[in-house]
Amino acid sequence: MTFRFHSSANYLVRILERFAALVLILGVLFYANISRMPHSVGEFLLERMTVINVLVAVAFLAIWTSCFPAGNGQSDGGGFLAKLVRIFRGALCVTGMLALLLTAAHVPVALSAVLPAFFVLSCSLVWVRMFLLALIDRAPSRHRMDVLILGTGPLARRAWKEVRTQYYRSVNLVGFVDNECVDSGSPEISNLYLGKIRDLENILLRTPVDLMVVALPIKSCYEDVQRAIHAAEEVGVEFMQFDGTFQLKRLSKNTATPNVSMYPYHSSSSLAEQTFKRFVDIVVSATALVALAPLLAAIALAVRLNDGGPAVFVQERYGFCRRKFALLKFRTMVVNAESLIKDLENQNEAAGPIFKMRNDPRITKIGRMLRKTSLDELPQLWNILKGDMSLVGPRPMSLRDVQLFDSSHLMRRFRVKPGLTGLWQVSGRSETTFEQWITMDFKYIDDWSLWLDLKILLQTIPAVLKGAGAM
Numbered sequence: 001m002t003f004r005f006h007s008s009a010n011y012l013v014r015i016l017e018r019f020a021a022l023v024l025i026l027g028v029l030f031y032a033n034i035s036r037m038p039h040s041v042g043e044f045l046l047e048r049m050t051v052i053n054v055l056v057a058v059a060f061l062a063i064w065t066s067c068f069p070a071g072n073g074q075s076d077g078g079g080f081l082a083k084l085v086r087i088f089r090g091a092l093c094v095t096g097m098l099a100l101l102l103t104a105a106h107v108p109v110a111l112s113a114v115l116p117a118f119f120v121l122s123c124s125l126v127w128v129r130m131f132l133l134a135l136i137d138r139a140p141s142r143h144r145m146d147v148l149i150l151g152t153g154p155l156a157r158r159a160w161k162e163v164r165t166q167y168y169r170s171v172n173l174v175g176f177v178d179n180e181c182v183d184s185g186s187p188e189i190s191n192l193y194l195g196k197i198r199d200l201e202n203i204l205l206r207t208p209v210d211l212m213v214v215a216l217p218i219k220s221c222y223e224d225v226q227r228a229i230h231a232a233e234e235v236g237v238e239f240m241q242f243d244g245t246f247q248l249k250r251l252s253k254n255t256a257t258p259n260v261s262m263y264p265y266h267s268s269s270s271l272a273e274q275t276f277k278r279f280v281d282i283v284v285s286a287t288a289l290v291a292l293a294p295l296l297a298a299i300a301l302a303v304r305l306n307d308g309g310p311a312v313f314v315q316e317r318y319g320f321c322r323r324k325f326a327l328l329k330f331r332t333m334v335v336n337a338e339s340l341i342k343d344l345e346n347q348n349e350a351a352g353p354i355f356k357m358r359n360d361p362r363i364t365k366i367g368r369m370l371r372k373t374s375l376d377e378l379p380q381l382w383n384i385l386k387g388d389m390s391l392v393g394p395r396p397m398s399l400r401d402v403q404l405f406d407s408s409h410l411m412r413r414f415r416v417k418p419g420l421t422g423l424w425q426v427s428g429r430s431e432t433t434f435e436q437w438i439t440m441d442f443k444y445i446d447d448w449s450l451w452l453d454l455k456i457l458l459q460t461i462p463a464v465l466k467g468a469g470a471m
Helices: 002-032 041-046 051-067 080-104 111-138 154-166 187-191 197-206 222-235 271-291 293-307 337-347 365-373 380-386 399-403 408-415 434-447 450-466
Strands: 145-150 171-177 193-195 211-214 238-242 262-264 312-318 324-330 390-392 419-421
Touching (some): 171 197, 293 324
Parallel strands (some): 171 193, 211 238
Antiparallel strands (some): 238 262
16 A cells, blocks of 8 residues: 555665665774774684674664654755755764764774765765655555545545545545435535445445545444444454544554544554565565576476467456456466356366366366476566565465455455465465465464564475475
């Protein structure tokens, strides 16, 4: 979602700035002590890091953070000159602290040469940070946040006005839900009236919604609000209460937009963990695509030569928040496989909405080998690099399967990005039932951690080598 994208990007930029600042001070200390530096790798490895060294580094980062608050150029206020003055003031402060440190430690270095260079580099680093964060704030996200408002009265109209004002680049109003269309005089509300609160579960089942804004008076509509919140929880939709009386200064710790009078009810996992997960996805997928390029080319050529059809199969799947994306796989079936599925529906061996056949006649000879070794999934490394998928997560489901869902609670599986591998992949794959599959998806979502991802990745290797459960 947009808020999460901006928050993650802001967080990553600030982490990189702190790292660059640490490298900067270490560079100064290296230059100041260059005559005493080890002359070989062996001597360097014998060097010990003292407690004083660590404390100096921690103190420097604390001073840096105090001198350069985490403003982004948009919310700092003031024009170009005011921002420039703030940067110079902070750089003077941190440079002065460095001068005191070098003087107190009696470091044999010419301060007249080191300090001006440090001052200029500090200003440049902070200016780059402010520039990047300003770009992030202005950048549209890949997907607009779909918002549903509970209520149709004056409070609902004010809620929509405030959300639209704060997030006009990134919010799409899905519609209004209430027991009756109270504000029938407003064309926007009457035209987007979706139905009654008792129908909310079915509405959320068929309509992608990221956020439900509760804009009903709690005291007089308590039971209706409780029913709506229960429906949102079943589907996995985040929700917030709008309060037109009190103005809050922050929406939540995961958003940086002030003055929004909404109370968040759902909290996502740690922003730092999510940012790190995305970082790992990018590094691993990019590295794998480069390293496996010869293998990918060989498989593509083999599939192409097998029957003359395209090497890569592209199919629309549902991803995060039921956003559609084009999933890539090496083609393992005949070219017209999707049109033949209607004739095979009565031979479906899987319970629930999914379709599975152990001896599916549409699978080609080379396709069976690719499925057995899971090599057909390798093109999805590109989906991971683009951000449509993650290395670990629930498997992306086809539009056909999702349209056959008969319960709204199944939609909760789309609250995380789909993955190349997951608990299903390491637990028997096609040998598991649909109910077991969904249970494992929910278990992953509820128990998610970086350690769980690592554990699944490590278990995937022997599962793929054994080919257990592959069809």
